[in-house]
Amino acid sequence: MLSFAFSEEQEAFRATLEDYARSTLAPAYRQRAASTTFPFDALAELGELGLLGIGMPKEYGGTGEEDPIMLGLATETLAYGDVNVAAAPVQVGLTGSQLALAGDEVRERYLPPLIEGWETVAIALTEPGSGSDAAALRTVASPVDGGWRLRGEKTAITWVMNASCVVVYAREPGTTGARGVSAYAVPMDAEGLTRSHLAGMGCLPLGWGTLHFDDVFVPATHRIGEQGTGFRSVMSHFDFSRAALGLLCLGAARASLDEALAYSQQRQAFGRPIADFQGISFLLAEQATYVEAARWMCYRALWLRASGQPHTAQASMSKWWPPVVAKNAIEAAIRVHGNLGYAVEFPLQQRYRDVFAYLIADGTAEIQKKIIAREAYRRGSIVW
Ligand SMILES: Cc1cc2nc3c(=O)[nH]c(=O)nc-3n(C[C@H](O)[C@H](O)[C@H](O)COP(=O)(O)OP(=O)(O)OC[C@H]3O[C@@H](n4cnc5c(N)ncnc54)[C@H](O)[C@@H]3O)c2cc1C
Structure with missing residues (x-):
């Protein structure tokens, strides 16, 4: 049989979110959207509703299994009330899925506050010289004693102005294309890392901006996944x-x-x-x-x-x-x-x-x- 019906559990989830989106998010959407202040209060509410842990490791407060349908229901239903707040489950799902591949130190530091909604993590792939052709990125991670030093620039990055950490994609010196690219979890207070705000035509509260890496030291524990798999x-x-x-x-x-x-x-x-x-x-x-x-x-x-x-x-x-x-x-x-x-x-x-x-x-x-x-x-x- 062909069925387009959601399960009872999915319907109940959708109904709860619909009520929240219409009664809590929608009335203040325009006010939030006109400001560059990140809505941490709304993010914490999403955390309490369990929306930031979809597909995240169970030991850090997530659901464990990836659940694409729940993710879709969450974003669609929340966006009825506030399209900017609704982006959070997707953004957390993306950054969290990458952080989950890191070692214990990074996972323990960043996943719980990300899933609970009181800290954010940005993801930085795009550069001034490469967007659609993302594998042409030029930020370099040079191996040094105890880790790497990152040099380069990233642009158009969502959440970067409010993040406590950024997942950065950088290549081994001398490589080209996707193969030489690894991911690194870089704390936003790392020495040599600066950020600046970019004004967009919308999505103002999402803290859009640029990053500049001036020989930023990243400890060996902060590489995410195997070398070259980022x-x-x-x-x-x-x-x-x-x-x-x-x-x-x-x-x-x-x-x-x-x-x-x-x-x-x-x-x-x-x-x-x-x-x-x-x-x-x-x-x-x-x-x-x-x-x-x-x-x-x-x-x-x-x-x-x-x-x-x-x-x-x-x-x-x-x-x-x-x-x-x-x-x-x-x-x-x-x-x-x-x-x-x-x-x-x-x-x-x-x-x-x-x-x-x-x-x-x-x-x-x-x-x-x-x-x-x-x-x-x-x-x-x-x-x-
Ligand atoms: C609101 C917003 C949030 C963003 N958040 C993030 C983020 O969090 N992290 C991050 O890393 N990046 C982020 N980006 C960057 C985004 O991913 C890039 O802007 C996007 O991939 C396009 O790259 P570009 O802007 O360099 O455009 P370009 O790659 O320069 O493309 C310019 C134009 O050329 C077209 N074009 C390019 N190649 C081809 C081709 N082969 N065939 C046909 N047409 C082509 C494009 O479609 C486009 O119309 C964000 C962008 C926006 C607008």
Whole structure:
């Protein structure tokens, strides 16, 4: 039998989060989103709800097993209330999955506060000279007595302004491509490490910024995983977390379309509610169709991962199309609201700017299409 139903446990989880997102997160979303202050109070609440431990080692407070569907449900449902706060389970899942590969010292120091939500860890791959072509990174880790010295620069890094540690990707001197790249856990107070804030068009509370490594000493205990495996390891996690980011964007889109649906029934023009005009109701019907299709595509990618099946192409589909669907849906909701949609006291324009980040972050649409095309040619079929 084919079933699109969530389990009872998943439904209960979703219902709890829906209540939290609508009653606690949504009312203060616009205020939080307009500030560069990191919402540590909300992060601690997510920690208490167990949302930051999905897939994290049990001994540090996590769930143990990876749970892609729960991760997707969490991001989609939270994003209905606050798309920036909703990014936390994905970000923690990504950084935590890498820290979990480190030795005891690093795991014990950083995983418990990350899972409880009172500290953050950033992940730094992108550099001024390499983004989409991430394996072309130039930051170098030179071996020295007792560890390494890091030299280089990272840019466009989420959470870097509030993090206590950063997972950094750097290469062995003289290497090229992905093979020479290892990951290092670097405390933010390490000597020679400086950070500066970058102003973006949205996602202000997420502490976006740059990092400069000026011969930063990293002890041998702080390398993550085997030498030269850093790049492959982070790509394997991106491989499914991308679908959770698609759902995050769709959660924000659903909130916007619900607002447009309600507004269109109240707002009168030409002696009747604007919902009576098919120019409005068909616009909403079209957006609802796209959101529905994109949503199930994301859950299918997560289900494939959860059931141990190949999912790379589906995760890439879920990363390039749903953010576009979400952006267009929010734009439609803005138009339904007329001048009010453009006004800063309404959350729509804020969601538009926050969601736009995911058209670029974690890999652009072009890079996702490159992956999908590669997989299609490899299989010799366009239908999965
Ligand atoms: C809000 C936000 C948060 C981010 N957070 C992080 C973070 O926490 N950590 C981190 O390491 N990075 C982060 N990034 C960086 C992000 O991963 C990169 O911006 C992204 O991978 C694109 O790289 P780039 O900006 O250098 O663009 P480029 O690689 O220079 O690309 C420029 C344009 O060329 C296109 N292009 C490139 N190659 C090809 C190709 N082969 N075929 C077709 N088109 C191509 C791209 O799609 C894009 O349209 C973040 C970015 C944003 C916007």
